[in-house]
Amino acid sequence: MQTDKERYLWLLSRLLSGDISGEEQRELEALTHADPQRRKESEWLQAYWKNNEEKGDEDSTRAAFARLTTQMNAADPALWPASDVKATAVIPENAGEAAEQYLAEEQAPPVKWYMLLARMAAAIFFLVGTWYLLDSTGLLPGREDGLRAEYNIRGTRSHIKLADGTSVWLNADSELKYPLRFKGGTREVYLKGEAFFEVTPDAAKPFIVHTETMHINVLGTSFNVKAYPGDKVTEATLISGAVEVQLKNQADKKIRLKPAEKLVVTNGKDSMQDQPQPGVPVISTATYFPKEDSAIIETAWIDNKLIFHDESFTSLATRMERWYNVSIRFENTTIQQLRFTGMFRNETVTQALEALQLTEQFNYRRGEDAIIIY
Missing domain, CATH: 3.55.50.30 (Phage tail protein beta-alpha-beta fold)
Structure with missing residues (x-):
């Protein structure tokens, strides 16, 4: 079964080949608009492909197609026969030039079909190669300072392993930006949405999570951050270890949390009646459900x-x-x-x-x- 990224790449290659159907184009638009980062990448890839196509030639297109058919044949000969040559017809000597020309046309390879597939193959080769090369190095355009972006649409969750060994569980409708390699004296990531972190200890390199309203500084611990841009509140719940939270609107104030404590900060001007004034931090305890159970509500989503x-x-x-x-x-x-x-x-x-x-x-x-x- 194709992943969203694989399906997106396939549909985009269909678009570039000029053979995409109306239904497929609508599906591609839905996949593209579901991820803001993907929209930027799509625009860049299409512009890059157009420029590459203008500089290309028919020989390189045929060569790309030949490589594709060779790989398919090696993987499964029954799926893509190595030879697609039609049987040679016998032309009587007295058939005349018209018959010879007709039979020659009938036996000629379907150039239009061939070139269409070749064009698609070249698009796929280019897209997949370019995508994974740049994605693996964190150099896709729109990724500030070489940051890699992981985005989950609604209804999906994922697990990410960072270069230092830190594990991150990313919730639905959430985005995490992180470098492939941490450089300098800190390990910094950027979160929109919700994620649970199990940070690998490194006293020489503090781990910092940036959200729209706060910076969370840790050395090695496990904690949950809920920071959806449209939500009324931003929450940081500490499970083990220790964290220090710095609010963006109160840079001189730092708040330390203890295990099982939760920091709640109300966002914006339209605060709820049961929440404090906007920007005012409140420390409470993590919520257990039921009371005699060890399940913590704030992190239960990790266990589905x-x-x-x-x-x-x-x-x-x-x-x-x-x-x-x-x-x-x-x-x-x-x-x-x-x-x-x-x-x-x-x-x-x-x-x-x-x-x-x-x-x-x-x-x-x-x-x-x-x-x-x-």
């Missing part, structure tokens, strides 16, 4: 659990959108204030909503582009 405790429907709906890759809208604002406690793991979004209906009364329907709660 969506746990919520006395959470408003508005907040839960936002998390469910990322978890299930759906859009949820409310027609009744009163329902947004309903509060829920529970856990989802393998349930579908329909099963999850039906489970919530067992504790609170509300209805829902599926629209063309969203689930409507009323």
Whole structure:
């Protein structure tokens, strides 16, 4: 099964070859717009390919196609026969020039088909080679200072191993930018969204996580950061070790967290009633669910659990959108204030909503582009 990146590369090669269908082009646009970094890369690759195509010639295109068919034949001879020569027809001596010309045309290789595939092959060779070469070195355009970007669309999670051995679990709808190699006296990464870090200790090189509202400085520890740009709050939850948090709007103030402590900072001007004023840091304890269990709500997503405790429907709906890759809208604002406690793991979004209906009364329907709660 193709990954999103592999599918994206294939569709982009179809676009460059001029053989993409309308449905495939719409799919390509959806994959491109789902990732802001991919949009930049797509524009650059198309411009680079156009320039490369203008400088190319038919011989190089045929050579690229020949390399592709050789590789396919070596991998599976039945998939791509080594010879595609038609049987030679016998032309009677008295057939005349017209018959000879007709049969010659019938037996001639389908040049248009050949060149179309050759053009596609050249596009694929160029794209895949260029992509992975630049991606492996962190030099794709749009990546500041050679930073590599890992982005998860909604409904997906991933694990990243950094050069120093640090492990990062990246949640849905999140982006992490990091260098392939850490240079200098620090190890710095940039996060939009949510991630859990298990940092390899190195007293000589502090590990720093940058978000829109705070810098988190650690030496070796495990912690969770939730910093979605559109959310009401930014959270840093320490599991083990020690971290020091510096707020961007209070550069002279540094806050140290102890294990099982959580720092919450309200973003923007529209703060919630149960949250402090914007920019004011509050330290609380990590939330366990249930009380006698060792599962921490803030990090349960790593174990593929969506746990919520006395959470408003508005907040839960936002998390469910990322978890299930759906859009949820409310027609009744009163329902947004309903509060829920529970856990989802393998349930579908329909099963999850039906489970919530067992504790609170509300209805829902599926629209063309969203689930409507009323």
